[in-house]
Amino acid sequence: MFRRYGRWYRWLVVLTVMLGTTSMVLATTIVNVVIPDIMTAFHMGQGRAQWLSTGFLAAMATTMLMTSWCVRAFGQRRTYLAAIILFIALSLVGGLSDSASVLIVSRIIQGAAGGIIQPLAMIAIFQVFPANQRGRAMGIYGLGVVLSPAIGPALGGLLAHYFGWRAVFFVVLPFCLLGAVMAPFFLVGRDRSEERPAFDWPGFALLAAFTTSLLAGLATGRGTGWNSAPALSLSAAAALACLGFAWRELACRHPLLNLRIFANRQFSAAAAVSFAYGMGIYGSTYLIPLFVQTICHYTPIRSGLLLFPGGVVLAGAITIAGRLTDKYSAHGIVIAGLACFGVSFCLFAGVSGTTAFQTMAWWIVLGRLGLGLVIPALNAGAVQTLKPELLGQGSGAVNFVRQLGGAFGVTMVSSFLDWRTAASLEAVQMQLKGAIPPLRSCCNPYTCRPA
CATH class of the missing domain: 4.10.860 (DNA Excision Repair, Uvrb; Chain A)
Known part of the structure; x- marks a missing residue:
């Protein structure tokens, strides 16, 4: 491959896998801003609607551990093509679905296809880049990936406003098709000298x-x-x-998962951070659009624009963090990023139905700045200490833990939202009966309490 494409081959590999992963991440985040519209269209409750996100993430987490076996059994090229073609088909099914059940099932199978592609990207990049250039490569790769959550919510709101919620399922198709065209040229096939492993x-x-x-x-x-x-x-x-x-x-x-890799303390620490990171990023990305549309009465466009500045900051921070990872210890970079992310969550604990748009946007910017610092250092630091033959297992495991944390986080914030909504409705009913003093701000189920 290097003889045929020269020194640009490494970056063509990055572009190929980045297109696939960008499509997966975009499909994960863009749907969140139209969940209220989907709930209205299919008369779904919030408890069932959250499966559009948790089902996708859980399926993605489960199939991520298949990537190492798929690459050894079929090669990077065939694995990537099969997964992305399945993803394209399910995007069409989801966008054309006429029932909530079909939509949810299509999202779950979409997640299963996406779960195979994300670890494959890390395997491909680590195989073509030397150790001292991997941080930069992951930074560039991450830049393309994080542009999805940067533009996804705003784009989703725009599409929903002018074309309806179904349009968000079709927006990823150009990226998928381009990735499918590039894969046969730049991704390697199966190493036929190795015996096909059992599954x-x-x-x-x-x-x-x-x-x-x-x-x-x-x-x-x-x-x-x-x-x-x-x-x-x-x-x-x-x-x-x-x-x-x-x-x-x-x-x-x-x-399927070599649990002995968790004996590596650095890898285990990175996996724990990945779980918490997944809970935070996916939980907040699900909750914020739902909160501002149902409580603050934002339109899908306005809720998407609320997340846009944070996405831009995330894209910039991840590029800088990739270069820092090549020069400095990943531990300090991850700690600084988690600190920013934690402060952002603490600020959001005081949010109400009257919190200004600009205030919430700044809180999101702070959190996304922290995530931008964490992502390259966490990805590179997690697998750098593993032996080469465990690279595929390590890549799949750290991605699995992150996605499992995401599914867990969405489920937990959804449960918390139901609990606070029910408590607020009960408080309002009691007020109407004259049982308690008037409430300060009944429009916000999170902070509604007696005066």
């Missing part, structure tokens, strides 16, 4: 059972009570599936 089907089934039971248990507990029989049964099933998966992976000759 860990029992491990995959246990992992799918764990993620499904865990998220379904959280959703069920929100509706029927955390001590109800269905919620407890699903929680027990999740725990058993988790234990079964751990036992299977430790005993399996070709595990």
Whole structure:
């Protein structure tokens, strides 16, 4: 490949995988600004609508661990093409769906296809770049990826305003098609000198059972009570599936996830940070558009524009952080980024229905600045200490943990939103009956309390 394309080959690989990953990230975030419109169109409650996000993220997390096996069994080229063609087909199904069930199922399968592509990008980049250039490469790759959440919400709001919510499912198609055209030229095929590995089907089934039971248990507990029989049964099933998966992976000759990589302390720390990062980024990206549209009565365009400045700052910060990662320790960079992200969340704890647009935009900018510092250092630092033969496993594992954290975070903020909304409605009903003093700000279910 280097002989054919010269010194630009490395960057052509980056562009190819960046197109695929950009499409996946854009599909993840752009839907959030039109969830209120989808709820109206299909008469869905918030509890069911959140599966458009959690189902996508959970499926993505589950299939991420297949990437290492797929690359060894079929090569980067075939794996990438199969996943992106499936993603294109499901984008069309979602955009043309006439029922909530079809839409949710299409989103789940979309997530499954997207889960294979994201770790593949890291594998491809690490194979063509030397160690001292990987931070810069991840920074450039990350710049393209984070442009999706930068422009996604604003673009989604614009499309929803002029063309309806269905248009957001079609906007990723040009990126997918271009990536599918480039992949046969720049991604490598299977190494035929290696024996095709066996796939860990029992491990995959246990992992799918764990993620499904865990998220379904959280959703069920929100509706029927955390001590109800269905919620407890699903929680027990999740725990058993988790234990079964751990036992299977430790005993399996070709595990879906090599749990022994977590013996590496640096990798384990990076995985823990990835889980928290996933909870924060996906939870906030889901909650903020829903909050400002339902509580502050923003239009989809206005809610998208609220997230736009933060996305631009994220894109700029991630480029700088990539260069810093090549020169300095990843630990300090990650700590600084997490501090900014944490302060942003603390500020949002005091949000109300009357908080100014500019104020919320600045809070989001601070959080996205922190994320921009974290992403390159976390991605590079997580796998740099692993042996080359564990690169695929490490890449899939750190992405899996992040997406699982995202699905968990969306489910938790959705549960919290339902709880606070129910409490506020109950308070309003009591006020109408004259049982309690007047409320200060009944328009905000988060801060509604007696005067």
